[in-house]
Amino acid sequence: MSSYTDRANLKVSPILAEFIESDVLPGLKLEADSFWKSLANVVDDLTPINRRLLTERDDIQAKLDAWNLANKECFDAAAYKSFLYEIGYLVEEGDNFTITTDNVDAEIARQAGAQLVVPTSNARFALNATNARWGSLYDAVYGTDVISEDGGAHKSGPYNRLRGDKVIKFGRDLLDKYFPLSKGSHTDVVSYQIDATCLTATLDNGQSTGLRDQQQCVGFKGDRSSPTSILLLHNGLHVAIEIDPTSPVGRTDKAGVADLTMEAALTAIQDFEDSVAAVDAEDKVGVYRNWLGLMKGDLSETFIKGGKPMTRSLQADLSYKALDGSELRLHGRSLLFCRNVGHLMSNPAVLDSNGDEIQEGIMDAMICVLIAKHDLIGNSDYRNSRTGSVYIVKPKMHGPKEAAFANTLFNRVEDELGLERHTVKIGVMDEERRTTVNLKECIRQVKDRVVFINTGFLDRTGDEIHTSMLLGAMAPKAEIKKQPWISAYEDWNVDIGLECGFSGKAQIGKGMWAMPDEMAEMLQQKGAHPQSGANTAWVPSPNGATLHATHYHETDVFKVQATLKNRARASLDEILTIPLCADPQSLSAEDIQAELDNNAQGILGYVVRWIDHGVGCSKVPDIHNVGLMEDRATLRISSQHIANWLEQGLTDEAQINATFERMAAVVDQQNAGDPDYTPMVGNFASSIAYQAALELCLKGKQQPNGYTEPLLHQYRLKLKAAS
Numbered sequence: 001m002s003s004y005t006d007r008a009n010l011k012v013s014p015i016l017a018e019f020i021e022s023d024v025l026p027g028l029k030l031e032a033d034s035f036w037k038s039l040a041n042v043v044d045d046l047t048p049i050n051r052r053l054l055t056e057r058d059d060i061q062a063k064l065d066a067w068n069l070a071n072k073e074c075f076d077a078a079a080y081k082s083f084l085y086e087i088g089y090l091v092e093e094g095d096n097f098t099i100t101t102d103n104v105d106a107e108i109a110r111q112a113g114a115q116l117v118v119p120t121s122n123a124r125f126a127l128n129a130t131n132a133r134w135g136s137l138y139d140a141v142y143g144t145d146v147i148s149e150d151g152g153a154h155k156s157g158p159y160n161r162l163r164g165d166k167v168i169k170f171g172r173d174l175l176d177k178y179f180p181l182s183k184g185s186h187t188d189v190v191s192y193q194i195d196a197t198c199l200t201a202t203l204d205n206g207q208s209t210g211l212r213d214q215q216q217c218v219g220f221k222g223d224r225s226s227p228t229s230i231l232l233l234h235n236g237l238h239v240a241i242e243i244d245p246t247s248p249v250g251r252t253d254k255a256g257v258a259d260l261t262m263e264a265a266l267t268a269i270q271d272f273e274d275s276v277a278a279v280d281a282e283d284k285v286g287v288y289r290n291w292l293g294l295m296k297g298d299l300s301e302t303f304i305k306g307g308k309p310m311t312r313s314l315q316a317d318l319s320y321k322a323l324d325g326s327e328l329r330l331h332g333r334s335l336l337f338c339r340n341v342g343h344l345m346s347n348p349a350v351l352d353s354n355g356d357e358i359q360e361g362i363m364d365a366m367i368c369v370l371i372a373k374h375d376l377i378g379n380s381d382y383r384n385s386r387t388g389s390v391y392i393v394k395p396k397m398h399g400p401k402e403a404a405f406a407n408t409l410f411n412r413v414e415d416e417l418g419l420e421r422h423t424v425k426i427g428v429m430d431e432e433r434r435t436t437v438n439l440k441e442c443i444r445q446v447k448d449r450v451v452f453i454n455t456g457f458l459d460r461t462g463d464e465i466h467t468s469m470l471l472g473a474m475a476p477k478a479e480i481k482k483q484p485w486i487s488a489y490e491d492w493n494v495d496i497g498l499e500c501g502f503s504g505k506a507q508i509g510k511g512m513w514a515m516p517d518e519m520a521e522m523l524q525q526k527g528a529h530p531q532s533g534a535n536t537a538w539v540p541s542p543n544g545a546t547l548h549a550t551h552y553h554e555t556d557v558f559k560v561q562a563t564l565k566n567r568a569r570a571s572l573d574e575i576l577t578i579p580l581c582a583d584p585q586s587l588s589a590e591d592i593q594a595e596l597d598n599n600a601q602g603i604l605g606y607v608v609r610w611i612d613h614g615v616g617c618s619k620v621p622d623i624h625n626v627g628l629m630e631d632r633a634t635l636r637i638s639s640q641h642i643a644n645w646l647e648q649g650l651t652d653e654a655q656i657n658a659t660f661e662r663m664a665a666v667v668d669q670q671n672a673g674d675p676d677y678t679p680m681v682g683n684f685a686s687s688i689a690y691q692a693a694l695e696l697c698l699k700g701k702q703q704p705n706g707y708t709e710p711l712l713h714q715y716r717l718k719l720k721a722a723s
Contacts, residue, residue, distance in 0.1 A: 004351060008033070008040035010358075011351040013281030024292060024371055027379050030417075038416035039350075039366050043358050046409060050343055050359045053402055057705060060434075061467070063087045068471040075471070081576060084437075091400060091438050098501035099447045101425065103387040107335040108451050109505050111236045112535035112557040113266035114545040116334065117512065119275040119617050120287045120294075123301040124312060128542055130294060131315040132265035133334045135546030137174070138249065139259075141167045144519035144543060159248050168253055171260045175241070178234045178553045180212045189255045192241065194224040197323055204254065219320030219328045229261075231320050231328070235556050237549060238263040238330065265545035267507070267536065268334035269393055269427075270294065272364055273341050274631040275617030277610050279713045280720070281349035284363075291338060292371045297380035314382050335391070336384050337427060337452070338372075340364035342396035343405065345709050348717075361394075365413050368392065369424055373417065388420075391451060393427035396459070397442070398705070399434040404445040427452030427507070430493050431459035431633075432705070433467050437575060439496045447500070454509030454536075455493045457486065462636035464579060465644050466706030473584040473648035476595050477641060480579045488574035494533040495569045503535075503561040510537040514629045516619060519547055530555040533564045540629045584650060592650055593659070598623050599638040600656075600663040603693050604680070606630040608667060611689035611715050612678055621670050623663075635696070635708045643700025653698060660694050688719045 004011035021032045067083055084090040107113075118129035141147060142163060143155055147170065153163040175186040181201060188203045198210050199217040211217055211232075218238075222228035230241040245256030270291060278284050293299025300313040315332040322328040341347075341364050346357035372390040374380060385391070394406045410424040426446050428435070430453050435442050443450055464485075465474050474480065490510070497508040510529040513522045522539075526548055529537040535557045539545045581587065601623040609615040619627040628634070645651045664680040671677040680690040692715035696708055703710065 007036035009353040010040050013349045016281045016349050019285045042412050065470050072471050105387050107266040112552050114539045114548040115536045116265045116268040120270040120290050121276040123290050126290050127312045129268040130333045132542035132545050135264040137260040137262050138167050140543040140546040141170050146520050181209045182212050183209045194220045262546045262549045264549045265334045269337045269339050271339045273339045277614040277616040279716045284349050295371050295375045297382035337391040337393050338368050339393040369413050390424045395429045398432050399438050400441040403442040407446045422449045425449050425451040431456035432463045443500050452507040456511045458633035458637050462640045462706050465640040468578045472580045474644050475581045483579040484574045485577045488570045491570035498565050507536045508534050510534040512538040516540040517627050527551040530557045533561050596659045600659045603638050604667045607693040608689040639696040639700050640706040642697040
């Protein structure tokens with residue numbers, strides 16, 4: 001970036017200055033000079049603290065490295081734990097406490113349901129996620145592998161009546177399970193009506209019946225004698241029976257039912273971090289602009305689908321009649337969080353008074369909350385928070401001091417922007433080992449504003465590997481998933497959240513289902529998340545949210561949480577168990593090569609899109625051509641795993657180089673149909689993406705806490721400068 005404009009004592013990229021002054025500030029009754037002075041004050045005051053915390057990370061890792069080297073041949077778990085307390089990695093727990101967060105929207109505090117995470121840099125995806133509050137169950141089942149294509153029930157081509165009948169049965173089974181009739185089955189219903197106080201169904205034998213629990217019917221559209229939509233409620237989630245005998249599906253249904261609309265993604269995280277590639281002012285403005293459109297309610301995107309232009313915009317609120325005839329309005333969109341960048345990275349969009357890049361997390365906090373003021377003061381027809389809150393997910397924090405710093409940052413943002421204390425709420429991502437083992441004390445630091453904790457296997461494992469890089473060779477990735485620390489970590493997160501009073505006040509979340517095409521398997525497995533006491537979990541798509549919603553009908557999470565409050569807390573000693581390979585010498589040359597192939601192919605498939613196209617999250621085929629949702633978390637674990645095996649002598653640079661060259665050919669072939677793709681094979685020396693991917697592994701040991709962002713940003717900026 002060659003030019004900046006002066007604002008306060010900052011140097012600001014002209015594109016960012018223009019965006020803030022021309023697009024964000026109008027309507028906020030805040031002068032540009034005042035905002036830039038506020039940003040400068042926060043940068044001047046908090047940057048030194050931020051940088052000291054980063055230095056502390058490095059100091060702790062250096063002490064761990066030295067201890068691990070000295071004790072790798074005679075590791076003693078008790079001595080290790082004592083050492084962690086000695087260096088401040090572990091801190092003593094204080095007295096019990098209960099979080100005091102107030103003004104929390106119902107989607108977070110009192111409802112349990114799916115959560116989407118989406119790159120805010122992509123307007124279409126951002127809109128899709130926001131509008132995924134409601135989803136078609138019939139579409140989600142018909143268009144995925146939830147039902148098989150056996151016997152001619154294929155999903156491609158025009159509407160397949162055979163497949164449609166299977167979808168209708170799936171829907172009727174769901175109604176029978178969660179909204180049973182007093183007698184008979186929803187399969188037998190030929191018509192639904194709304195009486196003065198209840199739902200009435202006429203069966204095909206002429207009998208009339210109603211819901212076993214008549215309070216489950218809460219609203220309708222159309223006439224009472226022939227409603228077009230019937231709104232039901234179970235476990236805090238709505239399901240609407242859509243009736244249209246003239247539709248392609250409805251005319252094949254004896255009751256004219258055309259669909260079941262599920263309340264699906266209650267919340268969505270608009271991501272500024274892991275799923276975006278934002279390395280400079282141009283990129284950041286793209287992210288901020290879409291967040292502004294969401295907060296002002298005017299974001300739209302026109303695209304071509306099926307050869308025709310389509311425009312997507314925000315879904316309006318839904319209006320029903322309550323059974324007493326009054327209006328019943330339901331929120332039409334997911335409640336939005338935004339995930340800011342963590343404490344590590346800086347960004348060249350703004351330079352401080354010393355000419356240094358400012359910390360990106362500070363910039364994100366100030367600008368995203370400034371933008372959210374449009375929602376807070378009602379500058380939109382589409383309200384996000386009805387309680388006057390701004391929800392920020394804060395990732396990649398290491399321990400209580402860093403959580404306290406986030407709290408200080410949000411205090412300052414509120415003060416500078418004229419907001420009441422604790423308007424800004426925080427979601428603490430439990431994805432770093434030092435946060436896990438001190439989770440209660442991390443929560444204590446933000447107890448007046450916390451609304452969310454969750455687990456994240458991939459980043460958490462990447463940090464696990466880097467923390468103990470010098471202690472020994474890690475188990476193969478598939479074996480790491482079976483290690484005892486993972487189940488203890490998942491339970492510990494729930495246990496600590498419940499101890500701190502999260503139930504009915506805040507979300508306890510679980511991580512992503514990474515295979516968007518494997519919805520049948522998701523239905524089989526992801527029901528374990530609400531059963532574990534988590535009142536939200538991440539899904540990769542609106543269809544995934546609709547299907548995952550069925551798990552929250554299956555399980556009343558708040559009843560589960562009430563039971564789990566009485567169990568013993570998960571074992572800290574198990575969490576501290578390091579996932580080392582039990583016998584590295586037992587790994588054959590073929591085992592090692594297969595592991596390297598798997599890691600290298602995934603790394604290359606993701607990095608080539610990140611560097612060459614600025615795509616931070618996408619469905620990337622793995623080595624078996626199974627599409628996986630990849631972001632920087634998957635990259636972190638894979639690159640750290642190779643770096644660890646290199647450090648421990650299970651492989652060498654020559655083998656890694658040879659592996660990457662072979663896997664580059666695989667990735668080139670997988671992308672052969674993309675006209676914008678630049679092959680790596682034959683261009684290894686000149687391919688910036690290839691060089692970045694390789695360096696992530698060869699220099700993985702030196703990366704701060706094993707993060708991939710510093711190298712990715714360096715190489716992406718290099719490519720942008722060259723082009």
